Amino acid sequence: MKLSELLSVLPFYNTSTSLDDMEVSGIETDSRNVDRGNLFICINGFTVDGHDFVEQAAANGASAVLTEKEVNTSIPVIRVDDTEKVMAMLASKYYGYPTRRFPLIGITGTNGKTTVSYLLESIFQQYKRKTGLIGTIQMKIGQDAYSVHNTTPDALFLQKTFHQMEKEDVDTAIMEVSSHALDMGRVHGCDFDIAIFTNLSQDHLDYHPDMNDYLHAKSLLFAQLGNTYNDEQSKFAIINDDDPNSAFLQKSTAQHVVTYGCQKGAQVRAEDIDLDVTKTSFTMHTPMGSVKINSSLIGKFNVYNMLAASAAAISAGIPLKIIKEALENMRGVSGRFQPVEGNHEYAAVVDYAHTPDSLENVLQTIKGFAENNVYVVVGCGGDRDKTKRPLMASIALKYADRAIFTSDNPRTEDPQAILDDMTDGLSGAHYTVIENRKDAIFHAINLAKKGDIVLIAGKGHETYQDIGRTRYDFDDREVAKQAIQAKEN
């Protein structure tokens, strides 16, 4: 693409004649990955400043550079006020606005995004659609999976990925939209057709100054939902009506709202909920009729996840019969309430609860089923919200007969200091601190007797542990299996 065509998205921008004819072979934000003819965009990051790598980009063959600061270089410089924002515009233009040509569903909220995204993937695939998926665990095009570094990647990666999805004939794309992404404008340029809100509770107060700022970030997804009525396809905001922020979020969009929940008044509603240790059933009332659902997903929070996915699918015109089949075929999501296999008289469950609300939900669920003692192994991530640490520790003690506090991903923090943040001010003796996560899991499994349940919380699907700046192989499910084998043999 000609640079002048790419830059035409910028208002009032006049390119010089020499720039007009320049051909751009790609856009790149990492100097190390620049190829001949690329436009290099300088992003001032949290760790380093991309403006410091202009010379490396030029040496690798960059044809021009987009900056928001003065730089010293021999290649042409295009100066803008906000490179991150302009990157989203340029990336959308360069890849031809791919999300205008297939439906895009975005899911935001503190907990349940990944689960709802997989439920939707299952529903759309049951309806014989080819799906694309972007989220915490991975990126998928049809059945092909790719690794990702962020729940919601940056705008350049996103637009490139959507372009790839378009080339591979994806009919519907489903993505998790984190509050970080909304705040940083990573989803600028995404044309959402359906936006889903799961719930809001405390997390990420390292990034957001307070809960209002966090809520405001979430609301941007709804504000961004199709701001014209020109499209032939209606657009829908799917909102959890049982969440206290429902009314605020409903006001954030000019599009149709579909509410879901367990209280009267919600358009998609669950009634006669029967929660069991191996299954969940409920009747789902919808504007398209009512249907009985028997699911193998456990816990009331998963009823909400199923309602959210169903409300979105109904809005997309998928028949209830297909939705029921898909929900009932779904066996679970990797690392979410995942039982550890093995022949033992107690149960061990790995779950991704790493917020106070999710830990409370999952422990409440387990407590409701346990015939005997509940043990929980839990820690808190380093370089993340410190204020959730004592809350998670108190919740663990409130529900579990014994809590084993350990490391999650300490990252660059001192693991013992994180544990102190969790336990300072705790009273009562029914907790143990074992910094090494493997030892903590072995300890909990060794405590377990017939009828007990061990919950290993916080890392779910993760196959690593970040300690300092090093990433070590670590999988709670594998470690728990080893602990069980060691105990049973």
Ligand SMILES: CC(=O)N[C@H]1[C@@H](OP(=O)(O)OP(=O)(O)OC[C@H]2O[C@@H](n3ccc(=O)[nH]c3=O)[C@H](O)[C@@H]2O)O[C@H](CO)[C@@H](O)[C@@H]1O[C@H](C)C(=O)N[C@@H](C)C(=O)N[C@H](CCC(=O)O)C(=O)O
């Ligand atoms: C705090 C944060 O969000 N950081 C994100 C940010 O990294 P950064 O600002 O540190 O980047 P940087 O290393 O300073 O680099 C700045 C620029 O210099 C460039 N560079 C750098 C080095 C070099 O040699 N040459 C060069 O050109 C880089 O390519 C980049 O363009 O930009 C990166 C690329 O887009 C992200 O991967 C990274 O997410 C990190 C991994 C992260 O942990 N983010 C978390 C907080 C996050 O965003 N989480 C949410 C989900 C939360 C949830 O699910 O609950 C998410 O959506 O993932």
Ligand SMILES: Nc1ncnc2c1ncn2[C@@H]1O[C@H](COP(=O)(O)OP(=O)(O)OP(=O)(O)O)[C@@H](O)[C@H]1O
């Ligand atoms: N609707 C829900 N409400 C409260 N807790 C939930 C809900 N759904 C799932 N959980 C709990 O939260 C954990 C994480 O679920 P999930 O991965 O679906 O959420 P997420 O929003 O994608 O999280 P992340 O922000 O880390 O990507 C689960 O393991 C479970 O303990």
Ligand SMILES: N[C@H](CCC[C@H](N)C(=O)O)C(=O)O
């Ligand atoms: N997306 C979340 C995941 C947290 C998972 C938990 N295991 C941790 O490391 O804190 C984050 O990056 O804050």
Ligand SMILES: [Mg+2]
């Ligand atoms: Mg997720």
